[in-house]
Amino acid sequence: MKTKYDLIVVGGGFAGTAAAIEAARQGTDVLLIEKYNCLGGAAAYALVSPFMAFWTHIGEDKKRQNLAGDLFLEIVDEAMKLTARSEDTPMIRDALFDEESMKLAMLRMARKAGVTLLFNTAVTAVTREKGTLRSVKAICKAIDMEFFADHFIDATGDAELSYLAGCTCEVGREGDGQCQPMTLCFRVGGIDKEKFTADRARMQALYKQWQADGRIKNPRENVLVFRNYNEGVMHFNTTRVIKKSPVDPFALTEAEIEAREQTYEMMHFLRSAVEGCENARLLSTALHIGIRESRRVMGEYVLCEEDLIALRRFEDAIAAANYAIDIHSPDGSGTRFQEFSDGEWYEIPYRALLPKGFDNLLVAGRCISSTHEAQASYRIMPFCAELGQAAGCAVAVAKRSGRNARTVNVKDVQAILRTKGFVI
Ligand SMILES: Cc1cc2nc3c(=O)[nH]c(=O)nc-3n(C[C@H](O)[C@H](O)[C@H](O)COP(=O)(O)OP(=O)(O)OC[C@H]3O[C@@H](n4cnc5c(N)ncnc54)[C@H](O)[C@@H]3O)c2cc1C
Numbered sequence: 537m538k539t540k541y542d543l544i545v546v547g548g549g550f551a552g553t554a555a556a557i558e559a560a561r562q563g564t565d566v567l568l569i570e571k572y573n574c575l576g577g578a579a580a581y582a583l584v585s586p587f588m589a590f591w592t593h594i595g596e597d598k599k600r601q602n603l604a605g606d607l608f609l610e611i612v613d614e615a616m617k618l619t620a621r622s623e624d625t626p627m628i629r630d631a632l633f634d635e636e637s638m639k640l641a642m643l644r645m646a647r648k649a650g651v652t653l654l655f656n657t658a659v660t661a662v663t664r665e666k667g668t669l670r671s672v673k674a675i676c677k678a679i680d681m682e683f684f685a686d687h688f689i690d691a692t693g694d695a696e697l698s699y700l701a702g703c704t705c706e707v708g709r710e711g712d713g714q715c716q717p718m719t720l721c722f723r724v725g726g727i728d729k730e731k732f733t734a735d736r737a738r739m740q741a742l743y744k745q746w747q748a749d750g751r752i753k754n755p756r757e758n759v760l761v762f763r764n765y766n767e768g769v770m771h772f773n774t775t776r777v778i779k780k781s782p783v784d785p786f787a788l789t790e791a792e793i794e795a796r797e798q799t800y801e802m803m804h805f806l807r808s809a810v811e812g813c814e815n816a817r818l819l820s821t822a823l824h825i826g827i828r829e830s831r832r833v834m835g836e837y838v839l840c841e842e843d844l845i846a847l848r849r850f851e852d853a854i855a856a857a858n859y860a861i862d863i864h865s866p867d868g869s870g871t872r873f874q875e876f877s878d879g880e881w882y883e884i885p886y887r888a889l890l891p892k893g894f895d896n897l898l899v900a901g902r903c904i905s906s907t908h909e910a911q912a913s914y915r916i917m918p919f920c921a922e923l924g925q926a927a928g929c930a931v932a933v934a935k936r937s938g939r940n941a942r943t944v945n946v947k948d949v950q951a952i953l954r955t956k957g958f959v960i
Contacts, residue, residue, distance in 0.1 A: 537681070538652070539681075539682065539683050540683075540684045541565050541566060541683065541684070541685045542559075542564045542565040542685060542687065542931075543556075543559050543564050543565070543566045543567070543685055543687045543688070543928075544566075544568075544672055544683055544687075544688050544689075545567070545568045545689045545691055545928075546568075546569050546688070546689070546690055546691060546696070546697045547569075547577065547693060547696075548568055548570035548574070548575040548576070548577060548642075548653075548655075548691075549575075549576065549691060549901060549917075549920065550576075550577055550579070550917045550921040550924060551691040551902070552568060552570070552575075552689065552691030552900070553575045553576075553642045553646060553921075554607050554920075554922070554925040554928065555691055555924035555925065555928035555931075556568040556646055556649075556689075556924075556928060557646055557928065558607060558925045559928035559929070559932045560646075560650045561649045562928075562932035562936075562952075563932065563936070564928075564932045566651045566652065567652045567654060568646065568654065569654045569657050569658075569674055569683075570653070570656075571656070571658045572656070572823070573655050574639040574642075574643065575642035575643055575646060576635060576638055576639045576642060577693065577901075577920075578693065579633075579638060580635055580638075581823045582823070582825065583635070583721040583722070583771070583820070583821075583822035584773075584826055584917070585632070585635065585762065585764065585765070585771055586632045586633065586763075586771075587631050587916070588859050588917070589859065590602065590608070590857075590858075590859070590916070590919065591603060591604075592876075592878055593879055594879055598878075601959060603856045603857060603881055603918075603959055604919055604921060604922045605855075605921065605922040605926075608921035614641035614642075614645060615633060615634065615637040615640075615641040615642075618640055618641055619634045632763060632764065632765045633765055654676070656676050657674045658676075659673070659674045659692075659696065660673055660675055661700060662700045662701045663682075664702070668894070668895055669688050669894065669896055669897050671683060672685075672688070686935065686940075687897075687898070687934065687935070688897045689898045689900055689924075689927050689928070690897065690900070690903065691899075693830070693901055693902050693903060694782070694830045695830070695832065695833045695903035697897075698833040698891055699831060701891075701894070703833050703834070703891040703893070704833075704834040704891075705831040705832060705833050705834065705903075707783060707830060708829065708908060709866060709909075710907070714866035714867070715781070715782055715827075715828070715829040715866060717756075717776045717777055717778045717828070717865070717866065718777045718780065718782055718795065718825045718827055719773055719775050719777070719795070719825065719826045719864075720777075720792070720795035720796065720799060721771065721772065721821070721822045721826055722772050722799050722802075722819075722820065722822070723764060723769050723770070723771055723772070724770050724803070724816050724818060725768055725769050725816070725817055726768075726813075726815040726816045726817045727768070727770050727806075727813055727815075727816050728811075728815075729812065732770070732813060735811035738811070739759060739809075740758050743805065746805055746809070752802075753801060754774070754775060755778060755868035755869050756776040757869045759772070759774050759802070760773045760774040769819065772802065774802060775795040776798070777794050777795050778865075779866070779867075781830075782829075782830040783830050788825070791825055792825050799818070799821055803818050828864065828902075828915065829911055829912070829915070830903070831903055832903055832906055832907075833891050833905055834891070834905055835888050835890050835891050835899065835904065836888075837850075837885050837887035837888045838907060839888045839904070839905065839910040840910050841861065843910065844909075844910055844913055847882045848882055849883050850884075850885035851885075852885045852946045852950075853884065853885055853886075853950070853960040854885070854886045854926040854930070854946070854950065854958070854960060855914075855919065855923050855926050855960065856883050856884070856958065856959045856960055857882060857919045857922070858881035858882070858913075859876075859914065859916045860875040861873075861874040861909055861912050861913045863909065863912045883960060884904070884914060886926075886930065886946045886949070887905075888906060889904055889923065889926070889927055889930070890905075894941075894942070895942040895943070896941055896942075897941065898931065898941050900920070900924040900927040900928075901920040901923055901924060902914075902915040902920055926949070929952055933949045933952065
């Protein structure tokens with residue numbers, strides 16, 4: 537078993553997959569370790585869908601501009617090729633997606649780039665010497681393993697690698713540390729879509745009534761439901777578990793149980809009260825409750841709401857984003873949704889990927905260095921892929937120039953990213 541790599545990426549969600557592919561394409565020897573059996577992260581294990589918007593319009597002719605970088609688009613294209621339905625429209629490409637095709641597309645792209653994949657394996661410990669990570673310890677089927685690398689990228693969503701390494705992490709909002717709610721996503725079949733769509737307003741009113749009667753305990757303000765890539769299937773993102781820490785093992789277990797009860801409560805509501813749902817049936821619940829927010833690693837820069845609102849530009853920008861500050865209330869009912877205008881975006885600095893006190897560790901995806909409010913915007917899958925691509929590129933540049941993640945020339949990284957469609 538080979539145990540030494542240039543780069544170890546922990547986590548195979550959109551951030552980790554993009555990081556690994558980008559670094560490998562630039563000649564880096566990469567090992568990607570993933571706890572589950574595929575790539576895709578929350579889209580796979582938490583059934584998260586669709587993609588939230590990742591583009592804007594620029595110039596006098598209002599040209600459509602992708603903000604998420606070219607690798608994210610390539611992943612979407614490769615997945616679309618596998619699914620290849622003649623009726624698919626650009627809307628489907630940009631939002632709805634088939635996670636099964638996505639998983640295979642990511643897998644093939646990673647293998648083609650030369651990434652070594654290790655699935656069903658969890659990283660459980662690290663060794664370090666001062667600010668340098670030396671190795672990660674991992675376990676699969678009771679087999680203990682240790683892998684060494686010059687660089688590491690934490691793309692675990694929950695900052696597991698950084699936490700194990702002893703980085704300072706923050707959880708939740710300032711004041712009481714409460715995070716955005718967790719949501720167990722589920723899919724429902726057997727719905728008569730026409731009737732269901734026509735009855736939506738009545739459904740929302742009835743939902744409120746059932747809540748007031750105590751028949752619905754879910755504190756969410758309404759029913760959040762999306763079309764799904766598969767015809768005849770609706771995607772429900774509507775359970776809401778509040779005031780439970782996503783990084784406390786027993787609280788997380790309680791959250792899974794509460795969300796499962798909410799799922800059945802919702803199925804009962806749909807079948808007994810909503811037009812077109814008389815024959816609705818629960819097709820699947822996610823393997824893991826969806827975690828919008830947990831640990832955020834404190835880095836050399838902490839991206840905050842003021843940066844977003846000011847559409848701040850940074851000398852060391854490595855990403856751009858413009859999704860709304862979308863905060864599902866940690867207190868119960870309500871969602872704050874503060875959108876950017878068309879043509880507006882903010883930048884994310886390289887320093888937000890660089891944990892304080894480390895020279896060979898980067899963070900990518902939803903756990904980069906930011907506040908609760910800022911995280912609520914860049915956390916969507918397209919921008920997590922963008923952050924991953926940037927981190928992978930930075931490690932490749934560091935390796936080529938004989939530097940490390942801390943001393944790398946960010947201008948060199950930016951120059952490459954600009955050739956890859958980054959708007960920075
Ligand atoms: C309920 C919900 C709804 C959402 N809705 C949308 C939406 O509609 N559109 C949108 O674009 N975004 C949405 N998001 C946000 C988005 O899904 C996530 O923020 C994004 O997927 C995070 O990507 P990531 O790569 O940073 O982390 P993840 O996708 O979570 O990937 C992290 C990976 O690391 C692995 N891992 C973790 N710890 C270890 C370890 N110790 N060892 C090995 N592997 C490990 C995990 O198994 C996982 O595969 C939603 C999120 C939630 C929870």
